[in-house]
Amino acid sequence: MNSISYLSHLSVDNVIFGYHNKQLKVLLMKLKDHGYWMLPGGFVKQDESILTAAKRVANERTGLDQLYLNQFKTYGDPQRNKDSRIDKEKVYNSYVFNQKEVNIIDSYFVSIGYYTLTEFSKVEVKLGPVDEDCQWFALDEIPDLLYDHNQLIKDALIALRYHVDHYPIGKKLLEKKFTMPEIQALYETILEKSIDRRNFSKKIMKSGILVKLEEQRNIGAHRAPYLYTFHEEKYAEALQNGIASFF
Helix, strand or coil, X not given: CCCCCEEEEEEEEEEEEEEECCEEEEXXXXXXXXXXXECCEEEEECCCCHHHHHHHHHHHHHCCCCCEEEEEEEEXXXXXXXXXXXXXXXXXXXXXXXXXXXXXXXXXXXXEEEEEEEEHHHCCCCCCCCEEEEEEXXXXXXXXXXXCXXXXXXXXXXXXXXXXXXXXXXXXXXXXXXXXXXHHHHHHHHXXXXXXXXXXXXXXXXXXXXXXXXXXXXXXXXXXXXXXXECHHHHHHHHHXXXXXXX
């Protein structure tokens, strides 16, 4: 019997967004012996905060620490844990929970939804205890997921698009040095819309989170855009307090 104790009826579900080369994807896991996909998630240990649990789940799948996480919604419908496509008892035999402590078969769980941002080309995807597979999916290729997880992705994307207009992103999604077109492409990919170049540059520089470097990147004939990096202190402050809307 595993000595770790878990909270009853409480779990976290992670919508792990990955960005690379103007693509936004979501990390999904496939259950062993069932062939159905779902979001990575897990139960909360007695000795950890909900945020710590969400960080643990993200780390277990990506192998990365210091990821950007944001809580976006709580799910508590009694019907949310019912899905006729799977045999839950068979699936969760891989778990080592004390059944008296966490009734994973008959009960439903209140789930705290977090979205996570990472650069997916840097991730070495890892399998969890009930995973047969774990892969990145483009937003327009996401299959019919178990439970209410398709709705979780929709809600997470709405939250992400709201937050990028009021909080900085990019520190975990771009290289240490980047061009203005590269950070603009990141915002356009997430928002799925074009942004006026001059207006974007003016507003993001006014926010103070970027530092223009005396370096240029030669990308072709007569094309050598300046490089930028994030101002560490102002970026951290903006994560806490927000910034004026970009758009």
